[in-house]
Amino acid sequence: MDVKTLCLAVLFKGEATGYEIKKAFEEGPFAHFQRASFGSIYPALSRLLAEGLAEAEAREQDGRPDKKVYRLTAAGRDAFHQAIGQDPEPDQFRSDMLFLLYFARELPMDRVADLIDRYIDSYRSQAEHIVACRAQRLASGEEIDPGRWLVSGFGVAIYQAAADYLIENRDRLLSGNGRLPEAAE
Amino acid sequence: MDVKTLCLAVLFKGEATGYEIKKAFEEGPFAHFQRASFGSIYPALSRLLAEGLAEAEAREQDGRPDKKVYRLTAAGRDAFHQAIGQDPEPDQFRSDMLFLLYFARELPMDRVADLIDRYIDSYRSQAEHIVACRAQRLASGEEIDPGRWLVSGFGVAIYQAAADYLIENRDRLLSGNGRLPEAAE
DNA sequence: TAATGCATGTAATCGGTTACATGATTCA
DNA sequence: TGAATCATGTAACCGATTACATGCATTA
Incomplete structure (x- = not known):
């Protein structure tokens, strides 16, 4: 998804500055599947x-530099609807972790162990983070958006499954390094 | 992972032509997590x-155009080992499907249903494809590479989890379009 | 006082895709 | 006859990242 469409999408949810849009890809709702x-x-x-x-309005702030708040026009909302109406190609997951683990035989055992542990941690913490956000949203009493939910x-399901696997x-993998893993299936 | 490293990786597994390297990203072992x-x-x-x-050798073929078979040199194998020795940043999954589904409320219900069904199909068939490849490898009696396995x-676990979810x-999502999904957790 | 957060923007560079160019063979 | 497979390569283009430039306020 190109950044223009991504901006359209964030602005569709409400006015925002460039800085805030960036945050939407770092901590916000798009954090775990898009970036810009x-x-x-x-x-x-x-x-x-x-x-x-879109149209922009400069807003003065005490101390801080001015911010420029962007808001979609009617044409912008149309453009967004048109964009999400297009047929997407299937997702393809790219993963450097899998690339590395594919070559486990070429790496020292402790390095492989370390890699796996780090990825387990990162998957697990991402899952936990999303779970926490969901709990918070549930507790806040705000209206829950079904798509977002x-x-x-x-995200939780996938990160969980990755960590579990x-x-x-x-x-x-570590002990059977050379022998047949998971043969009992 | 840049294409140079990817080529290094494919060639590390054995000599290949450019055409064959491409296939490794389409049908081969790297199909579901890298592309070039x-x-x-x-x-x-x-x-x-x-x-x-790497070094290349032109090989004549009957009828077909000549192929150029590439093979790593000792320096190439070193470069590859060095590449996989680097520390990777955590994977980030990018997904247009999630982007679209996030905006389910902005789409007609039948469109959402169609999107979901198509993604279920694509995830399921990818999982099945990998399962079939694994079964074949198991049956072939060839030595199983633990990393590859x-x-x-x-891949199976993740695609399965995605489809299941x-x-x-x-x-x-479809019926509760507006109400709270999955509240009973 | 050093780092972090808020805030906007540009320019160099890079890596990769798409499309093009060429051409024989085989299979439906 | 037309499509698909095998086979190699180039060039135009594009989108995005990285680094740079600027600057104030707050917090550790």
Whole structure:
């Protein structure tokens, strides 16, 4: 998904500054499945202005530098609806972890163990983080958006499954380094 | 992972042509977690030659155009070991499907249902495909590479989990469109 | 006082995709 | 006859990242 569409999407949920849009990809609702940098966000926002899809308002702040709050126009909302109406190609997951583990035989055992442990940790903590966010949203009493709920639930399920798989197969890979793992299936 | 390293990796497993390397990302062992196009593979192979990491041999074929078989040099194998010795950053999954489903409320119900069904199918068929490959490898009697086995198992687990999650939550999202899904947790 | 957070933006660079160019063989 | 497979490569283009430039306020 290109950054322009991503900005359209964030702004569709409400007005925001470039800085806040960045945060939406770091901590916010899109954190675990999309990302964008300032170097792509600011030019994208300028393009949105130029194309009449958004309008900006400068807001003064005490002390802080001014912020520029972007808001979609009617044309912008249309453009967004059109964008999500397109047919997507199936997702393909790219993973450096799998690339590395594929070559487990070429690496020292302790290095493999370390890699697996680190990935278990990162998957687990990501799952826990999302779970915490969900609990908080539930407790807050705010209205729950079904799409958002489904998406965060998906994140939990996938990260959990990834961590579980690694935990279950860690020792098999390490001890059986050369022998047949998981043969009893 | 850049294409140069990816080529290094494929060649580490044995000599190959550019065309065969491409296939490794389409049907081969790297299919479900890395990808590369001709436009990046051929220049990468030239670079490997120029840097002395690989050597090529032209092989004539009956009828077919000549093929150029690449093979790593000792320096190439070193470079590969060095590459997999680097510390990777954690994987981040990017997903257009999740992006779309996040905005379920903005889409017609039948469109959402169709999207989910298509993704269930694609996840399920990817899982089944990997399972079939694994069964075949097991039956073939060839030696099983533990790293490769772990990686393909990971693929099965993740795709399975993704499909399962969507199946379980499909109707909740569709019927409760506006109400609270999965509240009974 | 050093780092972090808030805040916006540009420029160099890079890596990769898409499309193009070429051409024979085999299979439906 | 047309499509798919095998086979190699180039060039235009694009999107995005990284690093840079600036600057104030707060917190450790």
